[in-house]
Amino acid sequence: MSLKEGAALDKLITNNPLAAKDFADRCAVEYADVSLRDILVRVRDYVHKGHKLLTHPLSGSIKPGETPYKSILVSAAPGQGLDLPSLRIIEDSIVTCDKFPIKYPHIPEHVLADFQEVDRTLIAGALYKHSSSK
Amino acid sequence: MKLEVGYIDITDIQFSDKASLQDGVLYVDRDAITAMILEDERIRAVELDIAKPGESVRITPVKDVIEPRVKVEGPGEIFPGVLSKVQTVGSGRTHVLRGAAVVTTGKIVGFQEGIIDMTGLGAEYTPFSKTFNLVANFTPVDGLTAHDYENALRLAGLKMAKALGELGREVEPNEVKTYEHLPVMQGAEKYPELPRVGYVQMLQSQGLMHDTYVYGVDMKQSLTTMISPTEVLDGAIISGNCVSACDKNTTYHHLNNPVIHDLFEAHGKTLNFAAMIITNENVYLADKERSSDWTAKLVEYLDLDGVIISQEGFGNPDTDLIMNCKKIEAVGTRTVIITDEYAGRDGTSQSLADADASADAVVTGGNANQVVVLPKLDKVIGTLDYVDKIAGGFENNLQEDGSIVVELQAITGATNELGFNRLSAR
Amino acid sequence: MGKLKVLHYINQFYAGIGGEEMADVAPELREGAMGPGLAFNSGYGDEAEITHTIVCGDSFFNERLDEAKELILDMVKSVKPDLFVAGPAFNAGRYGVACATIAYEVLSQLGIPVLTGMYEENPGVDMFRDKLYIVATRNSAAGMRDAVSKMVPLSLKLARGETIGASAEEGYHPTGVRVNFFEKERGSKRAVKMLLKKMAGKPFTTEFPMPDFDRVPPNPAVKDITKATVALVTSGGIVPKGNPDRIESSSASKYGEYDITGVMDLTAETYETAHGGYDPLYANQDADRVLPVDILREFEAQGKIGKLHNKFYTTVGNGTAVKSSKVFAEEFSRKLVNDGVDVVILTST
Amino acid sequence: MVKEVERAGIPVVHVCTVTPISMTVGANRIVPAVAIPHPLGNPALSMEEEKQIRRKILDTALKALSTEVEEQTIFEVE
Numbered sequence: 001m002s003l004k005e006g007a008a009l010d011k012l013i014t015n016n017p018l019a020a021k022d023f024a025d026r027c028a029v030e031y032a033d034v035s036l037r038d039i040l041v042r043v044r045d046y047v048h049k050g051h052k053l054l055t056h057p058l059s060g061s062i063k064p065g066e067t068p069y070k071s072i073l074v075s076a077a078p079g080q081g082l083d084l085p086s087l088r089i090i091e092d093s094i095v096t097c098d099k100f101p102i103k104y105p106h107i108p109e110h111v112l113a114d115f116q117e118v119d120r121t122l123i124a125g126a127l128y129k130h131s132s133s134k
Numbered sequence: 135m136k137l138e139v140g141y142i143d144i145t146d147i148q149f150s151d152k153a154s155l156q157d158g159v160l161y162v163d164r165d166a167i168t169a170m171i172l173e174d175e176r177i178r179a180v181e182l183d184i185a186k187p188g189e190s191v192r193i194t195p196v197k198d199v200i201e202p203r204v205k206v207e208g209p210g211e212i213f214p215g216v217l218s219k220v221q222t223v224g225s226g227r228t229h230v231l232r233g234a235a236v237v238t239t240g241k242i243v244g245f246q247e248g249i250i251d252m253t254g255l256g257a258e259y260t261p262f263s264k265t266f267n268l269v270a271n272f273t274p275v276d277g278l279t280a281h282d283y284e285n286a287l288r289l290a291g292l293k294m295a296k297a298l299g300e301l302g303r304e305v306e307p308n309e310v311k312t313y314e315h316l317p318v319m320q321g322a323e324k325y326p327e328l329p330r331v332g333y334v335q336m337l338q339s340q341g342l343m344h345d346t347y348v349y350g351v352d353m354k355q356s357l358t359t360m361i362s363p364t365e366v367l368d369g370a371i372i373s374g375n376c377v378s379a380c381d382k383n384t385t386y387h388h389l390n391n392p393v394i395h396d397l398f399e400a401h402g403k404t405l406n407f408a409a410m411i412i413t414n415e416n417v418y419l420a421d422k423e424r425s426s427d428w429t430a431k432l433v434e435y436l437d438l439d440g441v442i443i444s445q446e447g448f449g450n451p452d453t454d455l456i457m458n459c460k461k462i463e464a465v466g467t468r469t470v471i472i473t474d475e476y477a478g479r480d481g482t483s484q485s486l487a488d489a490d491a492s493a494d495a496v497v498t499g500g501n502a503n504q505v506v507v508l509p510k511l512d513k514v515i516g517t518l519d520y521v522d523k524i525a526g527g528f529e530n531n532l533q534e535d536g537s538i539v540v541e542l543q544a545i546t547g548a549t550n551e552l553g554f555n556r557l558s559a560r
Numbered sequence: 561m562g563k564l565k566v567l568h569y570i571n572q573f574y575a576g577i578g579g580e581e582m583a584d585v586a587p588e589l590r591e592g593a594m595g596p597g598l599a600f601n602s603g604y605g606d607e608a609e610i611t612h613t614i615v616c617g618d619s620f621f622n623e624r625l626d627e628a629k630e631l632i633l634d635m636v637k638s639v640k641p642d643l644f645v646a647g648p649a650f651n652a653g654r655y656g657v658a659c660a661t662i663a664y665e666v667l668s669q670l671g672i673p674v675l676t677g678m679y680e681e682n683p684g685v686d687m688f689r690d691k692l693y694i695v696a697t698r699n700s701a702a703g704m705r706d707a708v709s710k711m712v713p714l715s716l717k718l719a720r721g722e723t724i725g726a727s728a729e730e731g732y733h734p735t736g737v738r739v740n741f742f743e744k745e746r747g748s749k750r751a752v753k754m755l756l757k758k759m760a761g762k763p764f765t766t767e768f769p770m771p772d773f774d775r776v777p778p779n780p781a782v783k784d785i786t787k788a789t790v791a792l793v794t795s796g797g798i799v800p801k802g803n804p805d806r807i808e809s810s811s812a813s814k815y816g817e818y819d820i821t822g823v824m825d826l827t828a829e830t831y832e833t834a835h836g837g838y839d840p841l842y843a844n845q846d847a848d849r850v851l852p853v854d855i856l857r858e859f860e861a862q863g864k865i866g867k868l869h870n871k872f873y874t875t876v877g878n879g880t881a882v883k884s885s886k887v888f889a890e891e892f893s894r895k896l897v898n899d900g901v902d903v904v905i906l907t908s909t
Numbered sequence: 910m911v912k913e914v915e916r917a918g919i920p921v922v923h924v925c926t927v928t929p930i931s932m933t934v935g936a937n938r939i940v941p942a943v944a945i946p947h948p949l950g951n952p953a954l955s956m957e958e959e960k961q962i963r964r965k966i967l968d969t970a971l972k973a974l975s976t977e978v979e980e981q982t983i984f985e986v987e
Binding site for chain 3: 910911912913914915916917918919920921922923924925926927930931935936937938942945946947948949950952959960963964966967970971974975976977978979980
């Protein structure tokens, strides 16, 4: 499984330090220590600029408001115009996110580590399966 | 494929020196089961307990629920590709310990979910308050990764169910039902007047704690495919899904898939249950497009007049559901979808994360955000440590009087999207 | 506790005054029950009693709305009932609108529990279903007995402040608020039945209606745009700098109405966006990119349009969000009509 | 929102970036816009070029309002 020479890497927008570290060689990682909702908003702004959403923003069944972490893949370069399915999905995801209040303002370290791991595996499944093909 | 299922009604469960099943009473040899579980060196300790309907008992955090079954005649064994070699099941005869269940609990990660109350308000929302449960609470060896632990726990639960099921091998069932799934052409010839109906089951398949296995294969690795519904009754599909307690499908749900049962009940009378299709719910959007394309292709290829589509889990599967529905309607096949809702605690928010005009026939398992107050119960199997941390719990939701305030989403099976329950919403 | 005191609202027809020719009669307060009220009273038994009835002509109510509302509210205040029941109106459009309108006034102004009933196609249902409970009835007075049998228990629950079950249980038109309840059959069974009906082309009822996809026919084109008053409306959240009305960035509880008399150009110093649904940078730099006041002033000066309306309306509608600002739009559309606006340019992000 | 304006009896043109959404929400006269964060502008261009784009879009909008339509119609900007 080798990466195409010279091909631009897809962007991983994440607030999960574990995913940022682990996938640094496979994607253009844009890490920020912000809220899950802010990650969705950053992704939305990319979609508005014409980038395509590659993974579902509501990956996993852990609700927004429970896990603080989110990693989302978007295409490396903006495409020709707006990708409508991407738009619909990201905007509906933000609406959905806003239905869930933050439940745990203080999460113990070991639980944070578990949340990071689950978020990481959700993206790993997608990345390792798809990085060899388009 | 023709499967006879013999249902043995379980009326009580007790620990005993010797395992047996007599007059509906399931006698469990605690030491033997413990020893069997500890053969897996990843598990350091296990505590076995019993929870019966009506008892003041709360089980949490629940990982999986499994019904004991045994293959009496015909090829393969129960849970093929996982506990036994890969061999096509779904024909011959299978015995079921109806009314009994194995419930697994244990800390896999630092946040977890799944409440089964055997009495009180919570009991009304979970089907497992009505089963006689053998509950296993696991502790792993130190340093075991979450992946390995999930795997160990999943296998342990299946082994327990298989061991209990074995006790019913020679028992005369209370009821025997025959389920027959005909080859496509034969079915069409036999029921030329009846509409051809299919079942599209969407399986959760996203990653750690979010997976489903079919004959041992991780469903996210598979394309949409076909299966005989009788295979499902023999344990071809098992749950590795531990998240979103209210709308995940436990292995028990798969074994007793209500859509399969109700389609079989109508089969030959008002419809011809012609095919079952299984598809996945992956994270990658390209996968979602591909899998739903494939679903619609199979539906068209099988010339189905109508399908029921069931969902599993929260959030992104709404996208798979709508894609499947839209594409299947587009090939001219009528659909009914089964889902649940996250309409907010006051019921006023947008229920689904996706929508389309073609989804005009929806069955709902209810609003998972509805808040319920569960009374203090005398005994807790597992731990309440995570009640604060489970989906649908709130921080500091343990009240002074010992009652807990949770959303329905914390209760195992409460808003099931196979249509297992009577709960609905308008 | 004594009997609950019920005030009943009916039209001229059900009061036995007459049909359409008598629809102009003014509101009148009478003692006791009459017409359908008698059926209600026998249903209420010892629990409650209609002590007074208000009769009002449908034309009077709909044509002299403000006057009717005021007269009737005064009557309600004088009676001080525990419960206000209107109709049922079945498929009578103006009666249905009157029942729902006055019931909503009584509920919102006086805080008295209210209930009405009508057929699903009665326009009163769509106008008020999200504001009060409206019992679903048949389309004609032949369904009176059925309507009363649903309205009596539900109205008693409302009067006593009891928990109201789901629409399917209580028999009211769905309000848009999702309420859980236990069905008689499990979901899979309901799915099989629904599919059989759908395949056979028979009517079936979805348990979750998808968001509204209805259509409104297009209005005729404007005859002469160079004489027309053009109003600007935007869902892009453009507001005066500082967001004086504190319009929320999403799911806003209000809309903005702003005067642009004399405003020739929107600048970074004077306008911004309150919208949380897109990257605000570009709109904040130059709000004309969302609300094109600059060019419309130019057009106005060149005579390409009659004039630019001196107010614009703004919301933070999200392009894809289905729960939109329908109510706001109804309200400002009425203002636009009253202000003599000929055409609207609505901009969305 | 556009439907409520139409229902009130005022001809309305929807200038909207995502025309399929405009179709979904029931607009009858639709003019495509530039991009979501700047529907009637383009920050990559000079101020005067941006205004030119805006003029063209609004000219199209006026044309749409002056044109009889039977069904949902998208008026492309020339």
